[in-house]
Each structure stands twice: as C-alpha cells, then as structure tokens.
Amino acid sequence: MVGASSGIGRECAKQLAAAGVKVAAVARRAERLDQLKGEFPDKIIPFPHDVTNTDEIPDLFMRITQELGGLDLIIYASGVMSDVGRHEFNTAKDLPMIEVNVTGAIAWLNEAAHRFERVGHGSIVCIGSVAGDRGRVGQPVYNASKSFVATYMEALRNRLHRLGVRVTTIKPGPTETEMTSHLHMKKMPVEVAARKTLQLVGRSGEFYLSPMHKIAFFVIRNFPSLLFRRLSV
Amino acid sequence: MSDLLRDRLTSISGFGMSAQEDGYCFRPTHPEQVREIFEIARTTGRKVVLRGAGRSYGDAAILGEALILDISRMNRILSYDPQTGVVQAEAGVTIGDLWRLGIEDGWWPPVVSGTAYPTLGGALGMNIHGKNAYRVGTLGEQVLSFTAITPSGSFLTLTPDNPDFYRIISTAGLLAVIVQVSLQLKKVQTGDLDVLALAPRTWQEQFDMFRRYEPEADYMVSWVDCFGKGSQAGRGVFHAAWYQHGITGAGHTLSLTHQDLPDTLLGFFPKSIVWRFLKPLNNRIGMKVLNRAKDFAASTLGNGKHHPQSLVGFSFLLDYVPNWRNAYLPGGFVQYQSFVPKEYAQAVFARQIDLQQAAKCESFLGVLKRHRPDRFLFSHGIDGYSLALDFKLTSKNRERLFELAHQMNELVLQAGGKFYLAKDSTLRERDFMQSVGTAAIAEYRQAKEHFDPEGLLSSRQAIRLGLSRSSDLGMF
Numbered sequence: 276m277v278g279a280s281s282g283i284g285r286e287c288a289k290q291l292a293a294a295g296v297k298v299a300a301v302a303r304r305a306e307r308l309d310q311l312k313g314e315f316p317d318k319i320i321p322f323p324h325d326v327t328n329t330d331e332i333p334d335l336f337m338r339i340t341q342e343l344g345g346l347d348l349i350i351y352a353s354g355v356m357s358d359v360g361r362h363e364f365n366t367a368k369d370l371p372m373i374e375v376n377v378t379g380a381i382a383w384l385n386e387a388a389h390r391f392e393r394v395g396h397g398s399i400v401c402i403g404s405v406a407g408d409r410g411r412v413g414q415p416v417y418n419a420s421k422s423f424v425a426t427y428m429e430a431l432r433n434r435l436h437r438l439g440v441r442v443t444t445i446k447p448g449p450t451e452t453e454m455t456s457h458l459h460m461k462k463m464p465v466e467v468a469a470r471k472t473l474q475l476v477g478r479s480g481e482f483y484l485s486p487m488h489k490i491a492f493f494v495i496r497n498f499p500s501l502l503f504r505r506l507s508v
Numbered sequence: 509m510s511d512l513l514r515d516r517l518t519s520i521s522g523f524g525m526s527a528q529e530d531g532y533c534f535r536p537t538h539p540e541q542v543r544e545i546f547e548i549a550r551t552t553g554r555k556v557v558l559r560g561a562g563r564s565y566g567d568a569a570i571l572g573e574a575l576i577l578d579i580s581r582m583n584r585i586l587s588y589d590p591q592t593g594v595v596q597a598e599a600g601v602t603i604g605d606l607w608r609l610g611i612e613d614g615w616w617p618p619v620v621s622g623t624a625y626p627t628l629g630g631a632l633g634m635n636i637h638g639k640n641a642y643r644v645g646t647l648g649e650q651v652l653s654f655t656a657i658t659p660s661g662s663f664l665t666l667t668p669d670n671p672d673f674y675r676i677i678s679t680a681g682l683l684a685v686i687v688q689v690s691l692q693l694k695k696v697q698t699g700d701l702d703v704l705a706l707a708p709r710t711w712q713e714q715f716d717m718f719r720r721y722e723p724e725a726d727y728m729v730s731w732v733d734c735f736g737k738g739s740q741a742g743r744g745v746f747h748a749a750w751y752q753h754g755i756t757g758a759g760h761t762l763s764l765t766h767q768d769l770p771d772t773l774l775g776f777f778p779k780s781i782v783w784r785f786l787k788p789l790n791n792r793i794g795m796k797v798l799n800r801a802k803d804f805a806a807s808t809l810g811n812g813k814h815h816p817q818s819l820v821g822f823s824f825l826l827d828y829v830p831n832w833r834n835a836y837l838p839g840g841f842v843q844y845q846s847f848v849p850k851e852y853a854q855a856v857f858a859r860q861i862d863l864q865q866a867a868k869c870e871s872f873l874g875v876l877k878r879h880r881p882d883r884f885l886f887s888h889g890i891d892g893y894s895l896a897l898d899f900k901l902t903s904k905n906r907e908r909l910f911e912l913a914h915q916m917n918e919l920v921l922q923a924g925g926k927f928y929l930a931k932d933s934t935l936r937e938r939d940f941m942q943s944v945g946t947a948a949i950a951e952y953r954q955a956k957e958h959f960d961p962e963g964l965l966s967s968r969q970a971i972r973l974g975l976s977r978s979s980d981l982g983m984f
Binding site for chain 2: 333337340341343344345346389390393394395396
C-alpha cells in the first residue's frame with residue numbers, strides 16, 4: 276500500500292488489515308505509519324519512504340515482498356494536489372504533483388508490473404481521479420498528472436491482462452481527505468471510497484466510485500472543446 | 509543483489525496445483541553451484557526450498573520468496589555397468605531416464621512411482637514406494653550410496669551403514685541436498701509382466717486378495733471405487749503381477765519401442781488432448797458414472813484373466829493421459845494417502861470412504877497398496893496398507909474438504925498409522941508429530957541443528973509441520 280499515511284490509502288490499509296491481509300504500509304510520514312501499526316500490530320509492516328526517491332524503490336520493493344512472503348496486490352494511492360490559483364502558473368507548485376502522482380507511480384508500478392508479468396498473477400490498483408478526465412481551468416497540472424495515470428494504467432492493463440494480471444484504475448471524485456480539506460463541496464466519506472476501491476480489486480478497467488460520477492463525467496469527457504473552453508468548470 | 513534475483517522470479521505450485529508460491533528459481537548444473545546458492549541465501553536472508561520434478565502434490569517443494577533450488581538440470585548418468593546393473597547418477601536423473609538406460613540390458617529400476625517423471629533426488633527426499641513396496645520396500649532401500657551437500661557446504665557420501673543415510677533420505681530435503689546417487693537396478697528376463705486382474709466386490713474381498721497373493725506376486729495394487737455404497741462398498745479392481753522367467757523369444761519386449769507408451773488412443777486419437785475431454789466429466793456425477801463404467805467393465809470382461817503388460821504400461825499408469833491434472837483446473841486437487849497397520853486398515857479405509865460420501869466429497873480415484881516397515885527417519889513404511897485418494901478442490905468445497913481430511917487423519921492416528929510427505933496437504937504439526945513419534949522428531953531436530961544450523965532449508969510444508977522455523981523467514 277503505497278501512500279498509506281493518509282486519505283484513501285490509509286483507509287484501504289486499515290480495511291485490508293482488518294480483513295486479515297498482511298499489508299506493507301509505505302509512506303513518507305513514519306510516525307503516522309507507526310500509529311497504523313499500533314492499530315494492527317500483526318498485520319501492518321511500516322516502510323517509511325518518500326516516493327520521489329525513486330532510486331530506493333527496486334531494493335525496497337524486493338525487501339517488502341520478502342517480508343510479506345509474496346505479493347498479491349499493490350495499491351498506489353500517493354497523490355498530492357497543490358493549491359493553485361486560477362491565474363497562477365507556478366512551476367514550483369506544479370512539479371511536486373508530477374513527482375508524486377506520476378514519477379512515483381511509474382517507479383512503483385513498474386516494479387509490480389515486472390513481478391506480476393513473471394508470475395502470471397496479481398492485481399495493480401492506482402488511484403487516479405475524475406480530475407484526469409479533462410484539462411480544466413482550476414488545476415492544469417493535477418488534471419494532467421491524473422490523465423497520465425489513466426493512460427499509463429491502460430497501457431499496463433493492455434500488456435498484462437492477458438497474462439492473468441488485473442489492472443484497475445480508480446477515479447474517485449472529491450473525497451473527505453486532507454488533500455481536499457480546502458475545497459468546499461460535497462465529498463464522499465473516505466471509508467466509503469476505500470471500501471468501494473477494495474471491492475474493485477481484481478477487475479481490470481477504469482472505475483468511478485459513484486453512478487453520478489459515471490454519468491456526469493461521461494458528459495464532461497464528451498463535451499465539445501469549442502464550448503468547454505468557454506465554461507469555468 | 510536485487511538484480512541477481514529479480515529476473516529469476518517464477519511462480520511454482522505443487523503437482524496438485526492447489527498451493528502456489530512465487531520464488532527465485534536456480535537450476536544448477538554442477539554441485540559447486542549448489543554451494544553458491546546457499547551463499548546467496550545467506551547474503552539475502554532467504555530460505556532455500558529444494559525441488560526436483562515438482563511432482564509432490566502439496567506444498568513440499570514450494571515456499572514464497574525463497575530461492576528454489578531445482579535439481580532437474582543435474583541430470584547426467586555418471587557411470588553404468590550393464591553387467592552388474594549398478595548406476596551412478598546425478599540427482600536430477602529421472603526414473604524415466606533410468607529405465608531407458610537399463611531396459612535393453614535387462615535392468616529395471618527396482619522401485620518406481622506411478623509416474624516416470626520424479627527425479628532421484630526428489631524421490632529419495634520423499635523416499636517413494638511402488639506397487640512392490642511390501643516386497644522390496646522403498647526406493648531408499650535400493651540405494652548403495654549417495655552424496656549430499658549440506659547447507660554449510662560440506663560434501664557427505666553416505667552408505668547404508670551410516671545412521672545419517674536414514675536421516676537425509678525421507679526427510680523431504682530439509683537436511684541436505686542429495687546430488688549423486690548410486691543404485692542397484694533389478695534384473696528382468698523380459699519386458700512384460702504377467703498381470704492378473706480380479707474384481708473384488710467388497711472391502712473384505714479386497715483385503716482377502718492382497719493376503720492371498722502377498723506371498724507370491726511381485727506387484728500388487730487395487731483400484732477402489734469410492735462411490736460404492738452399502739454392500740458395494742470397497743468394490744474395485746485388483747491387479748497382481750509377476751516378472752516372467754524362463755520365457756524364450758521375449759527379447760523384443762526389452763526394447764524401447766515395445767515399452768514406450770503410445771501417444772495416441774486406438775492408434776489415432778492424440779492423447780495430448782484427452783484431458784480436455786475428461787474435464788467436463790471431472791465432477792461428482794461424471795466421475796460416479798466413469799467409476800461405475802470402469803467397475804462394470806472390469807468385473808465382467810476382465811475378471812480373473814491373466815494378460816501380459818509392459819513394465820512401463822503397468823508401472824506408470826499416471827503417464828497414460830498427459831497433463832491429466834489439467835482436468836482439475838482451475839482449483840486443482842488434493843492428493844491424500846494414509847498408511848494404516850494391517851489389523852485396522854479395512855475398518856479405517858471403509859470409514860474414510862463413508863465420511864467422504866457423507867460429506868459429498870468423494871475421491872474420484874482410490875488406490876490400495878500393501879507396504880512393509882523400514883528404518884528411515886520420516887518413513888511412511890508400515891506393516892499394513894495405504895489408500896491413496898484424489899479430491900477435486902473448488903472454491904466452494906475447500907473448507908469441507910479440509911475438515912474431512914482432518915477427520916480422516918484422526919482415524920489414521922488412532923490406528924497408529926502414518927502419512928507420506930509427498931502427498932500431504934492437510935496435516936497439522938501435532939498430527940505429523942504423533943504419526944512419526946516424538947523420538948523421530950527429536951532425532952530430526954538434532955540432525956537439523958547439525959547439518960543446517962542456520963535453518964536455510966525449508967518449505968511451506970516444513971513450516972506447516974513445524975519442521976522449519978518460520979520466525980527467521982521475516983514472516984510474522
């Protein structure tokens with residue numbers, strides 16, 4: 276579980292551990308991981324790590340699979356969203372989103388894909404976002420990073436599904452997490468988002484977490500660009 | 509170091525396909541490389557699991573995240589004397605390689621399993637038996653000497669006068685890696701056996717036939733229809749077979765062409781696809797009908813008749829249908845074999861089958877054999893009988909099947925019976941301890957401490973049975 280210290284990742288780790296699954300909890304903030312281990316001492320093994328340190332990942336990945344005694348599922352849930360103003364073009368704020376949402380995802384999921392391709396089983400889940408469906412005025416780089424995730428995951432799916440590996444992209448909408456605490460809108464409770472995510476493990480494809488999102492983003496995805504650029508959504 | 513292992517990752521399962529693990533596979537071609545693999549295990553903090561042909565049904569040759577030491581590429585015949593029938597071979601040589609080596613000179617492996625694929629190393633780790641177990645015992649008893657490498661890297665060459673000979677054979681590759689074996693083959697005059705088929709109708713008749721032919725037959729085996737109920741319980745087909753002596757003009761039977769199993773049925777139907785036709789029948793109803801049909805044919809057409817059959821045809825029944833195990837996909841199957849002293853065998857096996865029928869979990873195949881005791885440490889040899897069973901495993905019946913197995917295990921233990929590690933998936937630590945006895949466990953622990961103090965050799969089965977410490981596995 277990469278990105279286990281907060282948000283959907285932390286909640287997924289808890290729900291998996293509660294169901295009796297051994298979970299390697301990977302995240303930057305060690306004290307939060309220790310807290311998680313405190314809740315499930317027999318099930319959770321903490322691995323403090325910053326996903327932007329991609330050099331560490333191959334060895335850490337091997338250490339984790341060794342400690343767990345195997346690997347059935349990887350969930351990449353690390354993600355950041357900078358607070359970017361409507362008229363702001365700020366590279367310093369934008370690049371960290373690429374490092375965590377994109378570079379970290381590639382580095383971790385490539386390891387998992389290599390492993391699962393060799394053994395012919397396993398599930399890869401990456402938390403994308405509805406925000407990746409269109410480039411919008413509010414969050415150009417966040418949108419692009421999640422769009423990257425969706426395309427990259429689609430490619431992994433097309434490579435690996437035939438070998439028995441399941442590749443799942445989750446596209447949550449606004450969820451009650453720290454990342455979106457500054458946004459004032461209707462949000463899905465994080466427990467619900469995590470539960471729905473785990474229910475989708477083992478199914479190859481892209482999934483929204485509510486029927487409303489599925490319909491709304493079908494419309495948004497297909498909205499003509501000529502008109503979309505005149506809107507402020 | 510991670511690069512060294514990364515590309516060796518592979519998924520392995522037991523032959524029953526019911527247990528699967530991912531590990532890092534090494535296939536050494538030379539004993540020196542075996543030492544290097546132990547060194548890699550040390551530096552990476554991993555266990556080593558030994559694997560021959562992967563024919564153990566359960567979880568004896570698998571372990572997650574371990575180094576898999578697959579001996580199948582150490583498969584050279586080092587010496588062979590056609591005059592004396594003594595062979596010295598590397599441990600990856602298979603039973604099939606052996607019979608091909610000797611048959612034209614009239615030499616046949618003295619003990620063979622129901623399939624020709626197992627390697628000598630794996631077969632000795634499990635100390636396999638054949639349909640002549642009551643006569644000649646296990647494979648270990650045919651070995652003149654063997655060489656093994658301990659995890660610490662020392663070479664041992666052991667003969668039957670050394671107590672360690674009886675410890676390393678039979679302990680499932682948990683003490684040392686057997687790398688070379690010297691074996692005495694059995695002289696045969698012809699390549700055919702004289703086979704007698706009889707159709708016992710009850711358990712009583714089954715055991716009467718074994719008792720009747722025990723003094724004279726060279727091989728005995730009986731198939732049991734596990735769907736037989738009430739007065740039909742125990743029905744099946746009994747086979748006794750004899751080596752033939754003093755027959756002239758039978759030289760051609762010692763040729764490879766006479767022995768080799770054909771690759772077609774009735775001369776035209778390719779056997780390689782037979783399992784696909786078996787698969788739709790491989791359920792309770794299909795197997796009930798198939799068992800009934802086989803029983804009917806045997807009890808009417810074949811009953812009481814003698815016929816010649818090639819050594820290969822009689823011995824390697826499991827090789828008749830290539831990839832037959834695929835008929836058990838996707839869940840795989842659990843092979844179960846228990847060994848019960850002769851006084852209690854009939855009662856225990858009859859009860860085992862009653863329990864299966866009550867649980868609606870009948871074995872699709874039952875095979876009854878006669879055995880004798882031997883002095884190997886984890887021996888399954890017993891002055892009694894064994895019943896081997898195949899249970900289809902599905903996502904629905906797993907719990908029910910294991911519960912059934914535990915009940916059957918209990919019956920065997922109460923009767924003072926034993927189990928066979930190559931065919932075990934269901935034993936718990938205390939069951940195994942009770943079956944081999946605390947003295948054997950203590951002797952094993954002492955030998956483990958002596959040969960493998962770091963506890964490098966392990967397997968999923970060994971952990972399940974308390975024969976390997978899981979604490980240093982990094983598992984919790």
